[in-house]
Amino acid sequence: MYLAYYNLNKHPFTISPDPGFLYLSEAHREGLAHLTYGVTHRKGFVVITGEVGTGKTTLIHTLLTKIPQEVRVAFVSNPTLSREDFFYLLAEAYQLGAVENKAKFLVRFSHFLEKAYERDENVVLIVDEAHCLSEDLLEEIRLLSNLETPNSKLINIILVGQPELDAKLQSPDLRPLKQRITLYYHLPSMGREETFQYVKNRLVRAGAMDLDIFSDKALGKIYEYTKGVPRLINILCDRCMLTGFVKNCRTIDDKLIEECAGELNIKDQKDTGGNNNEKSGRSEGRSCSWIYVVIIFVLAVAGFLIVWLERTAE
Ligand SMILES: Nc1ncnc2c1ncn2[C@@H]1O[C@H](COP(=O)(O)OP(=O)(O)OP(=O)(O)O)[C@@H](O)[C@H]1O
Numbered sequence: 001m002y003l004a005y006y007n008l009n010k011h012p013f014t015i016s017p018d019p020g021f022l023y024l025s026e027a028h029r030e031g032l033a034h035l036t037y038g039v040t041h042r043k044g045f046v047v048i049t050g051e052v053g054t055g056k057t058t059l060i061h062t063l064l065t066k067i068p069q070e071v072r073v074a075f076v077s078n079p080t081l082s083r084e085d086f087f088y089l090l091a092e093a094y095q096l097g098a099v100e101n102k103a104k105f106l107v108r109f110s111h112f113l114e115k116a117y118e119r120d121e122n123v124v125l126i127v128d129e130a131h132c133l134s135e136d137l138l139e140e141i142r143l144l145s146n147l148e149t150p151n152s153k154l155i156n157i158i159l160v161g162q163p164e165l166d167a168k169l170q171s172p173d174l175r176p177l178k179q180r181i182t183l184y185y186h187l188p189s190m191g192r193e194e195t196f197q198y199v200k201n202r203l204v205r206a207g208a209m210d211l212d213i214f215s216d217k218a219l220g221k222i223y224e225y226t227k228g229v230p231r232l233i234n235i236l237c238d239r240c241m242l243t244g245f246v247k248n249c250r251t252i253d254d255k256l257i258e259e260c261a262g263e264l265n266i267k268d269q270k271d272t273g274g275n276n277n278e279k280s281g282r283s284e285g286r287s288c289s290w291i292y293v294v295i296i297f298v299l300a301v302a303g304f305l306i307v308w309l310e311r312t313a314e
């Protein structure tokens with residue numbers, strides 16, 4: 001709706017994980033490096049965790065465009081499956097033909113992996129939302145990772161999920177799986193400067209000539225409300241551009257950000273959690289120092305009185 005008004009040729013703040021809009025913050029760069037290294041060096045098990053909306057799925061899509069070798073990928077994005085469904089899905093993704101049972105699947109799959117290895121193809125299994133995996137399926141996945149040659153893994157497994165995945169992997173029953181994880185990366189949200197760059201990068205990729213659609217103060221507010229979480233940034237910026245268009249504001253200022261964040265019920269991070277604690281911490285510190293001053297003053301007066309009384313008694 002607002003594309004022509006802001007001179008854009010596509011929507012800058014969609015919420016699909018499109019690598020065409022990729023902005024590599026330091027953390028995204030590092031996460032991608034872990035993934036690329038893990039896959040190209042056949043490291044076996046790689047785990048990526050991160051809070052909701054930080055860009056994990058986007059990294060996976062980006063990885064798939066970057067692997068230099070031929071890859072055979074199975075991408076499981078909804079892992080709340082039964083065992084049978086899981087094997088069915090893998091058989092489909094790797095084109096193994098009809099497999100009636102697990103034994104048949106394993107025979108065909110081992111054969112497929114050996115052939116792929118001979119052809120120097122990289123077989124990758126990616127499980128997104130892996131925090132939703134049942135312990136049973138995690139165990140099945142671990143067993144798949146046992147398929148290997150004496151010097152190399154035949155399959156690369158990437159588990160991607162929210163921080164609950166990490167908690168799940170701490171379970172004593174999953175110790176054997178945890179031990180097999182060769183690379184682990186936790187994706188944090190972006191910093192303030194990176195958030196500004198992220199917004200501008202998306203505008204550029206959407207064809208913007210004017211990169212000051214958001215004023216400097218507005219960018220500061222975007223960071224305060226989203227704390228650098230890309231999906232939140234996209235939702236907030238998209239709403240602001242729509243409202244800006246409706247209200248005929250070519251430049252989006254901090255007031256408009258506040259208004260839209262309120263409508264979207266996104267809380268100002270300054271008014272919650274950390275910073276509040278910081279404030280109350282500081283005021284506690286101030287009242288404590290007053291008490292110390294009073295105590296020192298009382299002790300000094302008492303000391304002076306004692307000395308004075310001793311002298312007058314002499
Ligand atoms: N590095 C990035 N560059 C550009 N856009 C990004 C980046 N990271 C995330 N995004 C955008 O943020 C949104 C959320 O990203 P994504 O779906 O990858 O997050 P997620 O961590 O997988 O979220 P969830 O925990 O809900 O699965 C998407 O619109 C995506 O395009």
Ligand SMILES: [Mg+2]
Nearest residue numbers: 056057128129
């Ligand atoms: Mg995701």
